[in-house]
Amino acid sequence: MSLIDQQPDRCIYPRPFAEDFADCPAYQATSFLATDSRNQPLGEWRTCRHLTAGNELENRGRFYPRCALGSQPQRLQWLAQVTPARVDVVRALQEEFDGFSLPHRRQLSEARSRLHARSRSEATEADVQRLIDGFLQAIDRFLNTNEARFHDVGLPTQPLRQLIKEWVLAWVRTPEMVTPRWADAPDAFASPARAFVGLPTEPVAEWTRRLWDRPIYTDTILQIVPTTEPPGLALVGDVEASNVQAVARALAGLPSATGDVHVDLSGLLFCDLGGLQAIVRAAQALEPGRRLVLHGVPRQLERALEIVDWAPLPNLSIVAEAVQ
Amino acid sequence: MTDTRPFPHRGPLMAGFRHEALLYAGMEQFVERTTPFIKGALEADEPILVVVSRPKIDALRTAIGKESDRVQFKDMSDVGANPARIIPAWHKFVEAHTGQGRRVRGIGEPIYPERTGSELVESQRHEALLNAAFDDAPDFWLLCPYNTQSLDPTVVETAHRTHPVIADGHGYRSSDLYPGVAASVAPYDKPLPEPGALRATLAFDAIGLRSVRRLVSREAASAGLTTRPIADLVLAANEVATNSVQHGGGSGTLRIWRDGGVLVCELRDRGHFDDPLADRRRPSPVQNGGRGLWLANQLCDLVQLRSSSSGTTVRLHMHRDRSR
Numbered sequence: 001m002s003l004i005d006q007q008p009d010r011c012i013y014p015r016p017f018a019e020d021f022a023d024c025p026a027y028q029a030t031s032f033l034a035t036d037s038r039n040q041p042l043g044e045w046r047t048c049r050h051l052t053a054g055n056e057l058e059n060r061g062r063f064y065p066r067c068a069l070g071s072q073p074q075r076l077q078w079l080a081q082v083t084p085a086r087v088d089v090v091r092a093l094q095e096e097f098d099g100f101s102l103p104h105r106r107q108l109s110e111a112r113s114r115l116h117a118r119s120r121s122e123a124t125e126a127d128v129q130r131l132i133d134g135f136l137q138a139i140d141r142f143l144n145t146n147e148a149r150f151h152d153v154g155l156p157t158q159p160l161r162q163l164i165k166e167w168v169l170a171w172v173r174t175p176e177m178v179t180p181r182w183a184d185a186p187d188a189f190a191s192p193a194r195a196f197v198g199l200p201t202e203p204v205a206e207w208t209r210r211l212w213d214r215p216i217y218t219d220t221i222l223q224i225v226p227t228t229e230p231p232g233l234a235l236v237g238d239v240e241a242s243n244v245q246a247v248a249r250a251l252a253g254l255p256s257a258t259g260d261v262h263v264d265l266s267g268l269l270f271c272d273l274g275g276l277q278a279i280v281r282a283a284q285a286l287e288p289g290r291r292l293v294l295h296g297v298p299r300q301l302e303r304a305l306e307i308v309d310w311a312p313l314p315n316l317s318i319v320a321e322a323v324q
Numbered sequence: 325m326t327d328t329r330p331f332p333h334r335g336p337l338m339a340g341f342r343h344e345a346l347l348y349a350g351m352e353q354f355v356e357r358t359t360p361f362i363k364g365a366l367e368a369d370e371p372i373l374v375v376v377s378r379p380k381i382d383a384l385r386t387a388i389g390k391e392s393d394r395v396q397f398k399d400m401s402d403v404g405a406n407p408a409r410i411i412p413a414w415h416k417f418v419e420a421h422t423g424q425g426r427r428v429r430g431i432g433e434p435i436y437p438e439r440t441g442s443e444l445v446e447s448q449r450h451e452a453l454l455n456a457a458f459d460d461a462p463d464f465w466l467l468c469p470y471n472t473q474s475l476d477p478t479v480v481e482t483a484h485r486t487h488p489v490i491a492d493g494h495g496y497r498s499s500d501l502y503p504g505v506a507a508s509v510a511p512y513d514k515p516l517p518e519p520g521a522l523r524a525t526l527a528f529d530a531i532g533l534r535s536v537r538r539l540v541s542r543e544a545a546s547a548g549l550t551t552r553p554i555a556d557l558v559l560a561a562n563e564v565a566t567n568s569v570q571h572g573g574g575s576g577t578l579r580i581w582r583d584g585g586v587l588v589c590e591l592r593d594r595g596h597f598d599d600p601l602a603d604r605r606r607p608s609p610v611q612n613g614g615r616g617l618w619l620a621n622q623l624c625d626l627v628q629l630r631s632s633s634s635g636t637t638v639r640l641h642m643h644r645d646r647s648r
Contacts, residue, residue: 022538085554088545095546152550221534240533241566270537272562273615280609300555307622308607308615 007054008071010064017046025084025269026050026067026075028091030098044102073212073223073267076236080267080298089153093146100142104135108172116175128172139164210234210264216253217246224250231255232262232293239268239275247275251282259290260317266296276304283316293317339427341458342465344496345487347480349473354380355387357493358431361467365429366391371421372429375400375413376469377436404434407443407450408621411457411604418464427463435483437474440586442626442641444479449512451486456509457601467491509600513632516639519581519588523547528565529575536565536578540589543580547587548644556623557642561589563616564638568593572636582644586625589640597631 013024021027028049054066069075079087111128143150143157150157209229217224222237224246232254239247254261263279265271283292297318305311311318348354358374362384365372373396374384381399385392396417404410414430421428434447451468458464470483484490484501486508523543528536540561544554561578568576572595579590603617617638621627626641 022542025538083551083555084541085545085551085558088541088554089549089551091542092545092548146548149548149550238534238537240562241569242530242533270558270562272559272566273619274566274613277612300552300559304559304619307619309609313609 007056007064007066009054009067009069009074011048011051011067015047015051015065017048019046024048024075026069026079026087028087028094030094073236076223076269077267080236080269083298083300084269086153089149090155093149093153096146097142100138101135104131104138107131108135108168112172112175115172132168132172135168136165216250217243219243219246222246227262227264230260230262230293232264234264234267235271236267238270239278240270240272241274244272244274244278248278248282251278252285254282260293261286261290262293262295264295265298265301268296268298268301271298271301271304273304273308276301276308276310280310280313280316283313286315288315291315291317339463341455341461342489343454343458343487344465344467344489344491345483345499346467346469347472347483347490347492348469349471351380351383353493354469354471355383357491358384358467358469359387361429361431362388362395363391366394368427370427370429371417372396372431373398373414373417374431375403375410376431376433377401380433400433400436404432404447404450406621406624406626407434407447408603408627410434410450411453411601412606414454414458414464414466415606418458418461422462427465428461430464430466431469432466433469435468435470435475435479437471442583442586442628442639446626446628448479448482448486451483452508453601453604455486455488455505457604459505512600512630514630516628516630516637519579519583519590522579522581524578524580526578527575528569528578530569532575533562533565533569537562539578539580543589544587544642547582549587549642553642557587557589557640560616560620560623560627560640561591563619564591564640567616568595568636571595583641585644587642587644589642590637591640592635592637594635595631596633597629597636603627603629 011024013021013027017027017029021029029046030049050068052066052068053063056062056064067075069078108128108131111124111131114124115128140161143161147157150160210225210227212225215223215225216233219242222235222239222243225234225236226232227234233250235247251263261282279292279294286292292315294317302311302318305318310316346357348357362372362374364370366388374381375398376384378399378401381397384395385397388395398413403413410432414432417430418428434450435444439447454466458466468483468487470480472480481501484499485503487499488502489496490499523546524539526532526535526539537558541554541558544557549557565576565578568574568591572593576591576593579592581588581590602614603621605618607615607618617627617629620638620640624640625643626639628637628639628641630637
């Protein structure tokens with residue numbers, strides 16, 4: 001058994017992450033100011049929101065870089081759930097926050113060290129309060145300017161404001177606390193928001209039984225997985241010009257029994273018009289009376305179907321309810 | 325040549341497509357000069373669609389009174405924000421009334437002072453393409469109002485190049501500057517202005533489509549776009565890039581920049597486009613391929629297409645502050 005099999009949730013990318021790292025679609029950069037056990041600054045580090053330490057089962061006491069989202073298929077499923085565009089908006093907001101807040105965090109980090117040192121003075125106390133006020137005002141301005149973007153990704157700014165404030169105060173006052181990640185904790189968020197701030201996602205409802213161990217097709221961005229209940233396929237990842245033939249073949253190769261054919265698109269991150277055409281043609285190739293039923297169709301795909309006039313085809317059926 | 329016949333003609337003077345620029349100065353003249361045209365349609369029981377700004381729709385309704393219920397009105401800022409969507413809208417209207425043995429009339433004002441520079445250029449392109457798009461229309465009379473009070477004189481001059489007939493409320497004359505249908509649809513190879521500072525550049529080939537999507541998505545998020553326009557732009561850019569890979573010499577170059585409130589993604593390749601109306605025809609559900617540019621025009625705020633023997637350039641524009 002290979003190492004990978006033992007640790008399907010191992011982060012396979014080189015770390016520390018390069019500044020322009022973009023290989024992992026679920027990557028969410030976050031920077032933190034590390035300190036030693038006596039709160040002396042150890043510099044700024046770039047990591048991924050989803051990167052944690054995993055315990056090696058065979059080798060107690062040893063750790064491996066673990067992705068909190070899970071294995072590659074789980075990462076893709078997570079991405080499909082929150083949508084890549086949403087991850088990118090959160091990523092952009094994160095970068096902008098990191099950018100304007102870094103000087104504030106640096107100054108506060110130093111002041112915090114002085115505050116918890118033995119030689120603290122009244123002046124330090126006042127200094128810290130001034131820095132905190134300045135930081136919170138800057139955060140207010142940032143949240144106000146970007147209200148629409150936060151709202152768009154499902155992050156209400158009011159609880160976020162409160163949360164950040166409490167974090168900052170707690171972090172400055174509590175020597176034991178490691179550097180907080182600014183939006184990393186909270187029960188204040190609704191569940192879709194939890195998903196992309198790095199908390200464990202709700203498990204995807206298993207409406208369909210997927211045979212992960214026997215994918216029909218695999219490349220670096222797409223897996224085509226047979227499903228047994230109901231009979232059909234699940235597409236997980238990206239369908240584009242480079243793999244659309246594989247999708248067409250898989251659809252054509254479905255058992256020619258009777259009844260409807262089901263395609264689970266809930267794990268789809270992207271599908272181009274060629275991919276849509278392959279699906280539409282597969283539906284048209286079915287004998288009269290049989291339908292191709294699409295489940296978990298991403299909203300974006302539904303719109304594309306409408307724009308190119310493919311939505312009202314008699315043998316193509318879109319199941320309205322989402323997978324969850 | 326000045327024609328002394330009264331304006332507007334009531335009877336069926338000539339069948340086919342009549343494409344006229346109507347010059348007017350200010351709102352009062354607009355109403356004064358378009359109302360007889362609308363009333364003429366109503367008297368002759370000819371279907372008429374008026375696509376102008378909301379205030380002008382209100383003014384015309386008031387001027388026409390009760391009979392205005394028989395006139396179809398549409399807001400140009402809905403129909404023609406992206407001017408490439410106007411020809412399909414006229415097609416739909418004309419087709420709906422074809423075969424009824426009646427003339428069909430329209431008023432469309434795609435050019436107004438609020439247009440940005442790029443929008444204006446594409447709106448003028450649209451006016452030129454109209455001559456070819458309805459060249460074989462059975463009997464369609466289209467009036468395009470131009471406000472000489474608020475438009476730049478060069479814009480009014482261009483109207484003389486894109487319309488075979490100029491009307492001014494007193495009479496009409498054929499335009500000396502109109503070059504004919506063939507010249508109106510000649511490949512549009514006038515180079516686009518070079519951008520300022522680039523945000524990103526990427527050379528791509530068949531296996532690089534995923535990188536195109538990733539880069540476009542990230543840049544769109546950083547530019548402040550919300551999730552839906554991001555996903556739209558990614559889909560549009562992917563389709564255009566797929567065209568480059570499949571028909572444009574196998575590879576292309578992506579460039580991304582910001583132009584004030586607009587994010588622009590440009591895709592260049594060595595291919596050649598010889599059908600200037602390619603992106604204005606609603607695709608049929610049975611055709612294979614050929615939907616990319618149509619889709620791009622439905623999803624993006626503006627699409628600029630230029631093609632010459634040295635290659636093809638497509639620029640996709642998205643407003644940065646819009647949340648649709």
